[in-house]
Amino acid sequence: MNSGWDGLREQLLATPMPAIALTLAAFFVGGWVFTRLGKPSWCPAILFAAMLLAAALVLLGIDYADYRAGAGWLMLLLGPATVALGVPLYQQLPRIRAVWKPLLISLPPAAMLAALYAVGLAWLLGASPEVLASLAPKSVTAPIAIGITEQLGGVIPLMMGGLLITGVVTTACVGLLARRLRLRDPRVLGFVLGVNGHVIGTVRAFELGPTAGAFASLGMSLTGIFSALFLPLAWRLVGL
Amino acid sequence: MSALRGFLWLVVFLLCGEALVWALTLPISPGVVGMLLMTLWLALRGRVGHDIQAASQPLIAVLAMLIMPGVVGIFFIADEFAGQWLAVATALLLGTLASVATTLWLMLRFMPPEAADE
Numbered sequence: 001m002n003s004g005w006d007g008l009r010e011q012l013l014a015t016p017m018p019a020i021a022l023t024l025a026a027f028f029v030g031g032w033v034f035t036r037l038g039k040p041s042w043c044p045a046i047l048f049a050a051m052l053l054a055a056a057l058v059l060l061g062i063d064y065a066d067y068r069a070g071a072g073w074l075m076l077l078l079g080p081a082t083v084a085l086g087v088p089l090y091q092q093l094p095r096i097r098a099v100w101k102p103l104l105i106s107l108p109p110a111a112m113l114a115a116l117y118a119v120g121l122a123w124l125l126g127a128s129p130e131v132l133a134s135l136a137p138k139s140v141t142a143p144i145a146i147g148i149t150e151q152l153g154g155v156i157p158l159m160m161g162g163l164l165i166t167g168v169v170t171t172a173c174v175g176l177l178a179r180r181l182r183l184r185d186p187r188v189l190g191f192v193l194g195v196n197g198h199v200i201g202t203v204r205a206f207e208l209g210p211t212a213g214a215f216a217s218l219g220m221s222l223t224g225i226f227s228a229l230f231l232p233l234a235w236r237l238v239g240l
Numbered sequence: 241m242s243a244l245r246g247f248l249w250l251v252v253f254l255l256c257g258e259a260l261v262w263a264l265t266l267p268i269s270p271g272v273v274g275m276l277l278m279t280l281w282l283a284l285r286g287r288v289g290h291d292i293q294a295a296s297q298p299l300i301a302v303l304a305m306l307i308m309p310g311v312v313g314i315f316f317i318a319d320e321f322a323g324q325w326l327a328v329a330t331a332l333l334l335g336t337l338a339s340v341a342t343t344l345w346l347m348l349r350f351m352p353p354e355a356a357d358e
Contacts, residue, residue, distance in 0.1 A: 019309070023305065023308055023309060024305070027302070027304075027305040027308065046304040046305075046307075046308065046311075049305070049308060050308055050311055050312050050315075051315075053308060053312050054312045054315035054316070057312070057316075064312075064313060064316040067309070068309055068310075068313070071308075072309065074305075074306060074309060075306055075307070075309050075310065077302075077306050078271065078303075078306045078307065079251075079254045079270065079271045079274070080247065080251055080254055080299060081271075081299040081300065081303050081306055082254075082271030082272060082274065082275050083253045083254050083257070083271055083275050083277075083278050083296075084275075084278075084295065084296030084299045084300050085275050085296075086274070086275040086276065086277070086278025086279040086282065086296075087278065087282065087288055087292060087293065087296040087297075087300075088300070089275070089278075089279045090278070090282035090283055090288065091288065093279070093283060099351060099352065101350075102347070102350035102351045102352070105346075105350050106346035106347055106349075106350055106351075109342070109346060110339070110342060110343040110346055113338070113339050113342050113343075114335075114336075114339035114343075117331075117334070117335035117336075117338045117339050118331040118332060118335030118336070118339075119331070120335075121327070121330050121331040121334055121335050122328065122330070122331035122335075125326060125330055125331070126324075126327060127324050127327040127328065127331070128324065131321065131324050131327065135328065135331050135332070135335075138332065138335070138336075139336075139339065141269075141272075142307045142310060143269035143270075143271050143272075144268060144269045144272065147267065147269060155317070156313075157310075157313030157314060157316070158314070158317060158320075158321065158328070160307070160310040160311045160313050160314065161311060161313060161314020161315075161317070162314075162328070162332055163307070163310075163311060164307075164311035164314060165314075165329075165332045165333070166332055166336050169332065169333055169337065170336055170340055173336065173337055173340040173341075174340060174344075177340065177341070177344060181344075183344075183348075185351070187351065188344070188347045188348065188351055191343075191347055192340060192343045192344050192347060195343050196340050196343055199303050199304060199306075199307055200304060200307075202303065203303055203304045206300065206301075213300075217275075221272050221275060221276070224268065224269070224272055225268050225272060228267040228269075229267060232267070
Protein backbone atom coordinates (compact mmCIF):
# COMPACT_ATOMS: atom_id res chain seq x y z
CA MET A 1 0.00 0.00 0.00
CA ASN A 2 2.63 2.43 1.12
CA SER A 3 5.03 1.50 -1.65
CA GLY A 4 2.21 2.07 -4.15
CA TRP A 5 1.85 5.65 -2.98
CA ASP A 6 5.59 6.14 -3.10
CA GLY A 7 5.59 4.86 -6.66
CA LEU A 8 2.89 7.35 -7.68
CA ARG A 9 4.70 10.18 -5.91
CA GLU A 10 7.91 9.39 -7.70
CA GLN A 11 6.10 9.13 -11.02
CA LEU A 12 4.48 12.56 -10.56
CA LEU A 13 7.61 14.27 -9.25
CA ALA A 14 9.58 13.09 -12.25
CA THR A 15 7.79 15.76 -14.32
CA PRO A 16 7.85 19.53 -13.73
CA MET A 17 4.03 19.55 -13.50
CA PRO A 18 3.67 19.25 -9.68
CA ALA A 19 6.05 22.19 -9.22
CA ILE A 20 4.06 24.26 -11.72
CA ALA A 21 0.72 23.26 -10.17
CA LEU A 22 1.94 24.11 -6.65
CA THR A 23 3.26 27.51 -7.73
CA LEU A 24 0.03 28.41 -9.55
CA ALA A 25 -2.10 27.17 -6.64
CA ALA A 26 -0.07 29.12 -4.07
CA PHE A 27 -0.30 32.22 -6.25
CA PHE A 28 -4.08 32.04 -6.51
CA VAL A 29 -4.67 31.14 -2.87
CA GLY A 30 -2.26 33.92 -1.84
CA GLY A 31 -4.21 36.35 -4.01
CA TRP A 32 -7.49 35.17 -2.50
CA VAL A 33 -6.20 35.66 1.07
CA PHE A 34 -4.89 39.09 0.07
CA THR A 35 -8.32 40.15 -1.26
CA ARG A 36 -10.05 38.64 1.79
CA LEU A 37 -7.88 40.80 4.08
CA GLY A 38 -8.98 43.89 2.16
CA LYS A 39 -5.78 44.28 0.06
CA PRO A 40 -3.54 45.57 2.87
CA SER A 41 -0.80 47.88 1.56
CA TRP A 42 1.63 46.65 4.24
CA CYS A 43 1.69 43.10 2.96
CA PRO A 44 1.58 42.27 -0.78
CA ALA A 45 -0.08 39.09 -2.05
CA ILE A 46 3.24 37.53 -3.00
CA LEU A 47 4.31 37.24 0.65
CA PHE A 48 1.26 35.10 1.48
CA ALA A 49 1.83 33.08 -1.69
CA ALA A 50 5.53 32.49 -0.97
CA MET A 51 4.84 31.39 2.61
CA LEU A 52 2.07 29.05 1.46
CA LEU A 53 4.33 27.58 -1.18
CA ALA A 54 7.17 27.02 1.30
CA ALA A 55 4.78 25.39 3.78
CA ALA A 56 3.36 23.14 1.04
CA LEU A 57 6.85 22.01 0.00
CA VAL A 58 7.74 21.15 3.60
CA LEU A 59 4.45 19.32 4.23
CA LEU A 60 4.73 17.29 1.03
CA GLY A 61 8.39 16.56 1.69
CA ILE A 62 9.50 17.92 -1.68
CA ASP A 63 13.14 18.89 -1.84
CA TYR A 64 13.63 22.55 -2.75
CA ALA A 65 16.22 21.72 -5.42
CA ASP A 66 13.76 19.32 -7.08
CA TYR A 67 10.97 21.88 -6.91
CA ARG A 68 13.24 24.55 -8.32
CA ALA A 69 14.22 22.36 -11.26
CA GLY A 70 10.55 21.85 -12.17
CA ALA A 71 9.43 25.43 -11.56
CA GLY A 72 12.28 26.66 -13.73
CA TRP A 73 9.90 26.14 -16.65
CA LEU A 74 7.64 28.80 -15.18
CA MET A 75 10.52 31.20 -14.58
CA LEU A 76 11.35 31.01 -18.29
CA LEU A 77 8.30 33.23 -18.82
CA LEU A 78 10.04 36.00 -16.89
CA GLY A 79 11.86 36.92 -20.12
CA PRO A 80 8.77 37.55 -22.30
CA ALA A 81 7.02 39.16 -19.29
CA THR A 82 9.84 41.69 -18.96
CA VAL A 83 9.56 42.45 -22.68
CA ALA A 84 5.80 42.94 -22.16
CA LEU A 85 6.56 45.86 -19.81
CA GLY A 86 7.57 47.77 -22.96
CA VAL A 87 3.84 48.19 -23.74
CA PRO A 88 2.83 50.32 -20.70
CA LEU A 89 6.16 52.11 -21.05
CA TYR A 90 5.28 53.09 -24.62
CA GLN A 91 1.73 54.11 -23.64
CA GLN A 92 3.05 56.51 -21.00
CA LEU A 93 5.93 57.78 -23.13
CA PRO A 94 4.61 61.38 -23.43
CA ARG A 95 4.31 61.72 -19.64
CA ILE A 96 7.73 60.18 -19.11
CA ARG A 97 9.31 62.40 -21.74
CA ALA A 98 7.91 65.48 -19.98
CA VAL A 99 9.89 64.68 -16.84
CA TRP A 100 12.93 62.79 -18.12
CA LYS A 101 15.35 65.23 -16.50
CA PRO A 102 14.22 64.85 -12.87
CA LEU A 103 14.02 61.09 -13.40
CA LEU A 104 17.59 60.89 -14.68
CA ILE A 105 18.88 63.13 -11.89
CA SER A 106 17.19 61.09 -9.17
CA LEU A 107 18.02 57.65 -10.47
CA PRO A 108 21.82 57.25 -9.98
CA PRO A 109 21.85 58.42 -6.32
CA ALA A 110 18.69 56.44 -5.56
CA ALA A 111 20.01 53.19 -7.06
CA MET A 112 23.45 53.63 -5.51
CA LEU A 113 22.06 54.37 -2.06
CA ALA A 114 19.61 51.43 -2.23
CA ALA A 115 22.64 49.12 -2.43
CA LEU A 116 24.88 51.18 -0.16
CA TYR A 117 22.47 51.38 2.80
CA ALA A 118 21.98 47.61 2.84
CA VAL A 119 25.62 46.67 2.29
CA GLY A 120 26.80 49.28 4.81
CA LEU A 121 24.41 48.14 7.53
CA ALA A 122 25.24 44.46 6.98
CA TRP A 123 28.96 45.24 6.99
CA LEU A 124 28.66 47.14 10.28
CA LEU A 125 26.91 44.12 11.81
CA GLY A 126 29.70 41.82 10.68
CA ALA A 127 28.24 40.03 7.66
CA SER A 128 30.63 37.96 5.51
CA PRO A 129 31.67 39.17 2.02
CA GLU A 130 29.50 36.41 0.56
CA VAL A 131 26.42 37.82 2.32
CA LEU A 132 27.33 41.40 1.35
CA ALA A 133 27.52 40.34 -2.31
CA SER A 134 24.09 38.71 -2.01
CA LEU A 135 22.52 41.85 -0.51
CA ALA A 136 23.97 44.40 -2.93
CA PRO A 137 21.54 43.81 -5.82
CA LYS A 138 18.48 43.67 -3.52
CA SER A 139 16.57 46.34 -5.45
CA VAL A 140 17.41 44.97 -8.89
CA THR A 141 14.91 42.97 -10.94
CA ALA A 142 15.50 39.20 -10.68
CA PRO A 143 17.07 38.30 -14.07
CA ILE A 144 19.63 41.12 -13.80
CA ALA A 145 20.23 40.54 -10.07
CA ILE A 146 21.14 36.89 -10.70
CA GLY A 147 23.88 37.98 -13.09
CA ILE A 148 25.19 40.62 -10.68
CA THR A 149 25.26 38.22 -7.71
CA GLU A 150 27.19 35.64 -9.71
CA GLN A 151 29.70 38.28 -10.71
CA LEU A 152 30.19 39.51 -7.13
CA GLY A 153 30.39 36.01 -5.67
CA GLY A 154 27.13 36.00 -3.71
CA VAL A 155 24.61 33.27 -2.95
CA ILE A 156 21.61 33.19 -5.30
CA PRO A 157 18.93 31.82 -2.90
CA LEU A 158 19.90 34.40 -0.27
CA MET A 159 19.79 37.17 -2.89
CA MET A 160 16.35 36.03 -4.11
CA GLY A 161 15.08 36.00 -0.52
CA GLY A 162 16.47 39.51 -0.14
CA LEU A 163 14.50 40.50 -3.24
CA LEU A 164 11.30 39.20 -1.67
CA ILE A 165 11.81 41.04 1.61
CA THR A 166 12.95 44.24 -0.13
CA GLY A 167 9.92 44.18 -2.39
CA VAL A 168 7.56 43.60 0.52
CA VAL A 169 9.15 46.29 2.71
CA THR A 170 9.18 48.77 -0.19
CA THR A 171 5.48 48.21 -0.81
CA ALA A 172 4.73 48.68 2.88
CA CYS A 173 6.92 51.80 3.27
CA VAL A 174 5.57 53.51 0.16
CA GLY A 175 2.02 52.82 1.28
CA LEU A 176 2.73 54.22 4.74
CA LEU A 177 4.66 57.30 3.59
CA ALA A 178 2.13 58.09 0.87
CA ARG A 179 -0.64 58.15 3.42
CA ARG A 180 1.40 60.17 5.95
CA LEU A 181 2.56 62.77 3.43
CA ARG A 182 -0.70 62.68 1.46
CA LEU A 183 1.05 61.87 -1.79
CA ARG A 184 -1.14 61.06 -4.78
CA ASP A 185 1.15 61.72 -7.74
CA PRO A 186 1.22 58.34 -9.53
CA ARG A 187 4.45 59.26 -11.29
CA VAL A 188 6.34 59.74 -8.01
CA LEU A 189 4.83 56.71 -6.25
CA GLY A 190 5.34 54.47 -9.28
CA PHE A 191 8.95 55.48 -9.79
CA VAL A 192 9.79 55.02 -6.10
CA LEU A 193 8.12 51.58 -6.11
CA GLY A 194 9.99 50.47 -9.23
CA VAL A 195 13.43 51.79 -8.23
CA ASN A 196 13.37 50.21 -4.76
CA GLY A 197 10.95 47.33 -5.04
CA HIS A 198 11.75 45.88 -8.53
CA VAL A 199 9.03 43.49 -9.80
CA ILE A 200 7.09 43.35 -6.52
CA GLY A 201 6.95 47.14 -6.34
CA THR A 202 5.97 47.29 -10.01
CA VAL A 203 3.09 44.87 -9.44
CA ARG A 204 1.89 47.11 -6.59
CA ALA A 205 2.23 50.18 -8.84
CA PHE A 206 -0.01 48.59 -11.49
CA GLU A 207 -2.62 48.17 -8.74
CA LEU A 208 -2.47 51.97 -8.29
CA GLY A 209 -3.04 52.53 -12.01
CA PRO A 210 -1.42 52.40 -15.46
CA THR A 211 0.62 55.60 -15.00
CA ALA A 212 2.17 54.42 -11.73
CA GLY A 213 2.79 51.05 -13.39
CA ALA A 214 4.63 52.56 -16.34
CA PHE A 215 6.78 54.77 -14.13
CA ALA A 216 7.55 51.74 -11.97
CA SER A 217 8.55 49.70 -15.04
CA LEU A 218 10.82 52.53 -16.08
CA GLY A 219 12.32 52.89 -12.59
CA MET A 220 12.84 49.14 -12.36
CA SER A 221 14.62 48.83 -15.69
CA LEU A 222 16.77 51.93 -15.18
CA THR A 223 17.82 50.68 -11.73
CA GLY A 224 18.63 47.30 -13.26
CA ILE A 225 20.74 48.78 -16.06
CA PHE A 226 22.52 51.23 -13.77
CA SER A 227 23.25 48.64 -11.05
CA ALA A 228 24.53 46.10 -13.56
CA LEU A 229 27.14 48.66 -14.62
CA PHE A 230 27.81 50.24 -11.24
CA LEU A 231 27.92 47.39 -8.70
CA PRO A 232 30.70 45.24 -10.24
CA LEU A 233 32.78 48.40 -10.67
CA ALA A 234 32.19 49.52 -7.07
CA TRP A 235 33.04 46.02 -5.85
CA ARG A 236 36.37 46.11 -7.64
CA LEU A 237 37.16 49.57 -6.27
CA VAL A 238 36.45 48.56 -2.67
CA GLY A 239 38.44 45.39 -3.26
CA LEU A 240 36.00 42.89 -1.86
CA MET B 241 -5.20 33.02 -30.86
CA SER B 242 -4.53 36.71 -30.62
CA ALA B 243 -2.67 36.32 -27.30
CA LEU B 244 -0.54 33.54 -28.76
CA ARG B 245 0.41 35.67 -31.77
CA GLY B 246 1.34 38.46 -29.37
CA PHE B 247 3.37 36.01 -27.32
CA LEU B 248 5.33 35.15 -30.43
CA TRP B 249 6.14 38.86 -30.82
CA LEU B 250 7.33 39.05 -27.22
CA VAL B 251 9.57 36.03 -27.68
CA VAL B 252 10.96 37.44 -30.94
CA PHE B 253 11.84 40.68 -29.16
CA LEU B 254 13.39 38.68 -26.32
CA LEU B 255 15.54 36.79 -28.85
CA CYS B 256 16.58 40.10 -30.44
CA GLY B 257 17.55 41.28 -26.95
CA GLU B 258 19.49 38.06 -26.43
CA ALA B 259 21.34 38.59 -29.72
CA LEU B 260 22.20 42.20 -28.86
CA VAL B 261 23.46 41.23 -25.40
CA TRP B 262 25.65 38.58 -26.99
CA ALA B 263 26.92 40.79 -29.81
CA LEU B 264 27.76 43.79 -27.64
CA THR B 265 28.59 41.76 -24.47
CA LEU B 266 26.18 43.94 -22.47
CA PRO B 267 25.99 43.30 -18.71
CA ILE B 268 22.17 43.66 -18.79
CA SER B 269 19.58 40.88 -19.07
CA PRO B 270 18.11 40.14 -22.52
CA GLY B 271 14.61 40.81 -21.15
CA VAL B 272 15.39 44.44 -20.36
CA VAL B 273 17.01 44.98 -23.77
CA GLY B 274 13.96 43.35 -25.36
CA MET B 275 11.68 45.65 -23.38
CA LEU B 276 13.54 48.74 -24.59
CA LEU B 277 13.44 47.42 -28.19
CA MET B 278 9.69 46.84 -27.80
CA THR B 279 9.16 50.41 -26.55
CA LEU B 280 11.22 51.78 -29.42
CA TRP B 281 9.38 49.71 -32.01
CA LEU B 282 5.97 50.72 -30.66
CA ALA B 283 7.05 54.37 -30.66
CA LEU B 284 8.11 54.08 -34.30
CA ARG B 285 4.84 52.37 -35.20
CA GLY B 286 2.78 54.79 -33.17
CA ARG B 287 0.29 52.28 -31.74
CA VAL B 288 0.00 49.00 -29.83
CA GLY B 289 -1.46 46.20 -31.90
CA HIS B 290 -4.27 44.06 -30.53
CA ASP B 291 -2.11 40.92 -30.43
CA ILE B 292 0.68 42.41 -28.36
CA GLN B 293 -1.82 43.98 -25.99
CA ALA B 294 -3.57 40.64 -25.51
CA ALA B 295 -0.32 38.85 -24.69
CA SER B 296 1.34 41.46 -22.51
CA GLN B 297 -1.54 42.26 -20.16
CA PRO B 298 -1.90 38.77 -18.63
CA LEU B 299 1.88 38.31 -18.43
CA ILE B 300 2.30 41.57 -16.52
CA ALA B 301 -0.48 40.48 -14.17
CA VAL B 302 1.41 37.32 -13.17
CA LEU B 303 4.85 38.94 -12.98
CA ALA B 304 5.02 38.35 -9.21
CA MET B 305 4.22 34.66 -9.64
CA LEU B 306 7.12 34.20 -12.03
CA ILE B 307 9.73 35.05 -9.38
CA MET B 308 8.11 32.89 -6.68
CA PRO B 309 10.11 29.71 -7.42
CA GLY B 310 13.28 31.69 -6.77
CA VAL B 311 12.23 33.68 -3.73
CA VAL B 312 10.87 30.76 -1.68
CA GLY B 313 14.47 29.52 -1.54
CA ILE B 314 14.99 31.86 1.42
CA PHE B 315 12.92 29.53 3.63
CA PHE B 316 15.27 26.62 2.91
CA ILE B 317 18.71 28.12 3.54
CA ALA B 318 18.17 29.22 7.14
CA ASP B 319 20.90 26.94 8.55
CA GLU B 320 23.57 28.01 6.11
CA PHE B 321 23.74 31.57 7.35
CA ALA B 322 23.10 31.04 11.04
CA GLY B 323 24.59 33.92 13.01
CA GLN B 324 24.23 36.41 10.15
CA TRP B 325 20.48 36.72 10.12
CA LEU B 326 20.46 39.82 12.31
CA ALA B 327 22.77 41.57 9.84
CA VAL B 328 20.69 40.41 6.88
CA ALA B 329 17.36 41.39 8.43
CA THR B 330 18.59 44.80 9.60
CA ALA B 331 20.16 45.53 6.22
CA LEU B 332 16.99 44.59 4.36
CA LEU B 333 14.49 46.30 6.67
CA LEU B 334 16.30 49.50 7.63
CA GLY B 335 18.20 49.71 4.34
CA THR B 336 14.99 49.53 2.34
CA LEU B 337 13.23 52.01 4.61
CA ALA B 338 16.11 54.46 4.16
CA SER B 339 16.32 54.00 0.40
CA VAL B 340 12.56 54.44 -0.08
CA ALA B 341 12.69 57.66 1.95
CA THR B 342 15.69 58.91 -0.04
CA THR B 343 14.15 58.17 -3.43
CA LEU B 344 10.90 59.79 -2.36
CA TRP B 345 12.75 62.88 -1.18
CA LEU B 346 14.75 63.09 -4.44
CA MET B 347 11.59 62.74 -6.52
CA LEU B 348 9.70 65.39 -4.56
CA ARG B 349 12.70 67.68 -4.78
CA PHE B 350 13.16 67.46 -8.56
CA MET B 351 9.75 66.48 -9.94
CA PRO B 352 7.63 69.34 -11.30
CA PRO B 353 3.95 69.32 -10.29
CA GLU B 354 1.65 67.17 -12.41
CA ALA B 355 -0.77 69.84 -13.62
CA ALA B 356 1.74 71.29 -16.11
CA ASP B 357 1.37 68.57 -18.74
CA GLU B 358 -2.33 67.86 -18.59
